[in-house]
Amino acid sequence: MFKSIHRRLKTLLVLTLVFTCWAAVANPRTQISADDLVNIQSSVTASPSFTNFVNETRSRIDEYFRISPDVPLPRDPGGGYTHEQHKKNGIAIYEAGLLSLFTGDERYANHAKQLLLSYAALYPTLKEHPVKHSNYPGRMFWQVLNEAVWLVYAIQGYDAIRRELSAVEKETIEGGLFRPLADFLSIGSANTFNRIHNHAAWAVAAVGTTGYVLDDERYVELAFKGTNLDGSAGFYQLIDNLFSPDGYYTEGPYYQRYALMPFVVFARVIASNQPELEIFEYRKSVLVSAIYACVDLSYNGLFFPLNDAIKDKGLNTVELRYGIAIAFALTEDPSLLAIAQMQDGFVLTSDSLKMAQAIDAGRAKPFGYIPRLFRDGPNGTSGALGILRGDSGKMGQAVVVKATSHGFGHGHFDRLNWLYYDNGSEIVSDYGSVRFLNIEQKEGGRYLPENTTWAKQTIAHNTLVVDETSQFDANAEEADRFHPKVVQFHGDRPIVLIRASTENPYQDIRMERLLALVENVAEERHLVVDIFSVESNAEHQFDLPIHFEGQYIATNKQPTAVEAVTLRPLGERNGYQHLWLRSKQELVSNETFLFTWLIGNRFYSVLALTDSPSQVLFAQLGANDPDFNLRPQKVLIRRVNGVKRTTFVSVLESHGEYNGAAEFTINNRPTIKTLRFLENDHLQLVTLDTVNSATYHIAFSRMRDAESTHVIVLDGIPLKLQGYAAAFDGEGNQI
């Protein structure tokens, strides 16, 4: 409560500043300042990598303007011709404008001006967009979001050329295009503008930047305070409510990337125009933390595909090119240069130019990936995302555990879900979303029906499904009310772990999961230990899936049934209707099940046991998919039926090498042979026997207290555990 009042006071203070200290300087004044212009062209020439980038952009823009770009009447949804054409034109205005600054070539300024004049003629004639798929329709675009994005680009392009225009040209463009557009995005779309949502961030950035460029305080005020001008909406509210104190954005990494752009671009524009606001220091520099978080929330350059996510998005997206450049200009952190090198391109800003110069000077250092716990929620109290890493490289072992809040409409019903990466690839994976972004034939590029019927459902994730239903009965509003609890997190080797629990997703079900990366036990790499406990007062069916990439190699158990001549769906609803059942295996209590698969040049084996009789089902995605929207992903499901409580234990070993070119295979079988498990309310003990007749014990405390001490006596051998976890050899020596 105190915190919240404190923040409100700070906001008021800041709002006062906005209107006392602002004195407009000459254009440009967004991400390049009038002062930058003095040396900009010689700086470009001095940086070979930025020169390359400018030259590439030039040839693209030269080609684009070879004949006058079409400015069509809006007609199509996302992915359609008019949609894509307007998007391209917006970016072309921006790039042509900025190129005129970086090259000094007036043709570019003229290109931008001509296109802006066309829009100034078109825009006043537009009514609501003819495609009626969005609750928030635009005029140029089927959704107002795209219109805001368009303005963020176009206004910066205009800023770059404004000082060159005649008064009549300025009046035409501002009166015909920018003012009506900014009015429409703010007052005219107040529902969107005042939401606490990433769409609002784009609208706020667009309108606010327009205010600075046109030297019109009214738009800046709207951007800071919302359309009611009372601070109940607007930029500070968005920063306060959409990011956690660790810089985590509640919708997840994919939307974090997208949401980040208006925040960092608008903050950068504010910093140019009102440095006294210290916007990047606001809330303990949360915007800078949010940029760094994007890097931590990625593997081998791609974002963890949590919630609705397109899996090919990563650090090389344009949003992160702005973000990393801005963060580097603020921090001069050389490890950001390594990220920039992965981006394989720059953006047309002075920050990006500075970054390119630093790269050219050989200042890049590797980015050190470390285990991280990202708290969720505005106060950091709504669960967390845990990232366990085996080493600091971008290709090493990583485990991601989702114990965050739901994340609004794009959230998936996947509490206590985990992902596993190794050797540059996804190993235990998440489907992401069912959507072909910008591909018109696939429902205009929008989310497809299977996104709801499959991708959001619990069975589509690597977490427990009770009675073949999804968490919260797949009700997002209900899910948004709760969050899991992170019980333990330990970020230091040799055992990096997270333990989280939750009681809300299902009635009368308590579940707790431990995931740990354990060093020094398996020969080659860290083991992943997974202990999933569930209990209830009534009997249920519990399914724990592992969605695995790659090629099935072998199990240690003949199937009791193989569906070789007829495939039928595993169930009827909640995602089960999309899975073809392929085989079934029956296990007795505490029997070790082994499954080995191959991804690229490396083998993976999961050894699993449960303390009840269980089944293992293999299934393949693709049932009830008349439009071929789904990929044929594979899943192993461990099933226990008719019990009130059970614990699923598994150990995942990454091993060996398959080398096709050199024709050899080594360590195609895991070193671990069997698994044993003991637990009580305070402790869990996993015992591993290896093929070389060695034995290891890995002991885990279940207490919140990171300092608690336990002694376990096992066959007369005392194992002393201090803290959350420890591993021992067969003689009880800690390793």
Next chain:
Amino acid sequence: MFKSIHRRLKTLLVLTLVFTCWAAVANPRTQISADDLVNIQSSVTASPSFTNFVNETRSRIDEYFRISPDVPLPRDPGGGYTHEQHKKNGIAIYEAGLLSLFTGDERYANHAKQLLLSYAALYPTLKEHPVKHSNYPGRMFWQVLNEAVWLVYAIQGYDAIRRELSAVEKETIEGGLFRPLADFLSIGSANTFNRIHNHAAWAVAAVGTTGYVLDDERYVELAFKGTNLDGSAGFYQLIDNLFSPDGYYTEGPYYQRYALMPFVVFARVIASNQPELEIFEYRKSVLVSAIYACVDLSYNGLFFPLNDAIKDKGLNTVELRYGIAIAFALTEDPSLLAIAQMQDGFVLTSDSLKMAQAIDAGRAKPFGYIPRLFRDGPNGTSGALGILRGDSGKMGQAVVVKATSHGFGHGHFDRLNWLYYDNGSEIVSDYGSVRFLNIEQKEGGRYLPENTTWAKQTIAHNTLVVDETSQFDANAEEADRFHPKVVQFHGDRPIVLIRASTENPYQDIRMERLLALVENVAEERHLVVDIFSVESNAEHQFDLPIHFEGQYIATNKQPTAVEAVTLRPLGERNGYQHLWLRSKQELVSNETFLFTWLIGNRFYSVLALTDSPSQVLFAQLGANDPDFNLRPQKVLIRRVNGVKRTTFVSVLESHGEYNGAAEFTINNRPTIKTLRFLENDHLQLVTLDTVNSATYHIAFSRMRDAESTHVIVLDGIPLKLQGYAAAFDGEGNQI
């Protein structure tokens, strides 16, 4: 007949030379000569890239010999421990021996010697290998082939250190290991040694190299003449019969790579010891042509996966590292250096060192890929493999058409099959073989049952299936008796094409296929035109599959049936039992069917028509696959039933771009809208109407005569065709 006598004469002549001019020089005398030793260490130091390679090899070998390598009693099949350990030891002897020359470090010579002494103790104790899976069993290995490969490596390692050994050591190693092994591989395994087969090439190279190294003419004579010493087998017979005049190896690219190594390595050894034989000039330098052929038979570094092929094999395999280095030493062709750069490593020979120096000196030039027709058969009269290329880069458009002979036991029943590549990827693909090479859990790494029941069957390929049976009823011996006929080949733009026909695969069925890469019609890239004609005296069912990679996007036609809740196999045998039927569409005669799919960042559309009513079936691989051996590949099958003749026409357009990172999509639909087709005995005419209301005609002659002239009058417009093909715009102007 004359040719064949000529060859025999030449062989006799050469055999005479072998035993008149040979005077043994000092060891080493295989791929490094005693003369090379003078400057070798300083040359390594002068080449940074070779120094890197030597250092990498050193650390690998240092690690390998950190503790004495195990020399186990033979027990396991391919992929198993003893199998892999012996393979590794053979290579370790080779690498340690050669390293002693490249580094001057005696530790390596000692490593090689110690390991050889262990084998000299083991080998005499061995009987036939306990695993009885092979018709040609070895002693160390389950098949004699591996034993021959082992000797090719080990004898070269021994050659490198022989001059340093005492007489006793030499006697121990040669008497205990090399002589018994060479005896076993030649006289002791005469069936293998005297075959015309790649296994014989390894044995011949092993035994012949042993002869040179030990200075024992008897082994060299066996290698040149076969065990009967009459020239009916041995090296020249193998060169004469396994390669076509164009350097094509009849089993296909995958086995060409493997077969090539003993040929080029042994030829290189011969060239060192008996340069007067001019072995590399033999048969118009066919061994050099065969090395170049490997490059032409690849796409983006990977071999075309024809016949039994593992799809991850390509130009970076060790066989090609030897091959390219040897070819470069002979030709100094700088475009081979570009291939070497793709190989990302060298081998421990003086040729490879020379090549590294040339690369370091910046002499590499791009390899120019061009359309090629590779004739098959010893005389080049057994059909051919056609390669159409759209540009000279390794990532451009390529069409591969298989009209070769069957290719022995590893051949597939796939006459008139085609593959299509673009943008660095397989687009229309071949399954390759069903085998997990060296992975013990998958039947010891051998070919799996589905290799026979699926991969070899006709339906697994992109060629016509009659009445759901395979060509030649899947009888390889029968198939080996015939080959298709190449009617036309044209390698120059703007229309690169091949036309081939065959009558043998099915009783009373004549089939002809034209495949053409056509420039200047589609906006962005070349079109692929495919015309498949079939006729018979009786009614049949004709199925023409397209096995496509990537993601199904859309068709222009609602399915009449979609299997959403039960999947059943498409048929009962001949490969059909492995396909799950997913959907069915019904088309009337001459209706244009459109299917668009997405691979990586590019769209592909096939527009298809047949002159009969037809069905389109979509199916997915995986039925009757109890051991999860198959990948879930997708196939579109065009089916015409109950007709005596039909023509399947299709045009494949590569279009547009899906850019996930930058969030745009362009040209997601093909420019071609409809297809029309006319034909008579002399001509075929494909007419295309585009979405922009343009019309194009592509005319093809069916005559063998490359100079024939035709005039087609279409709606009063004369189209004049000279040669095999021409394209015209709607007004009849040739384009």
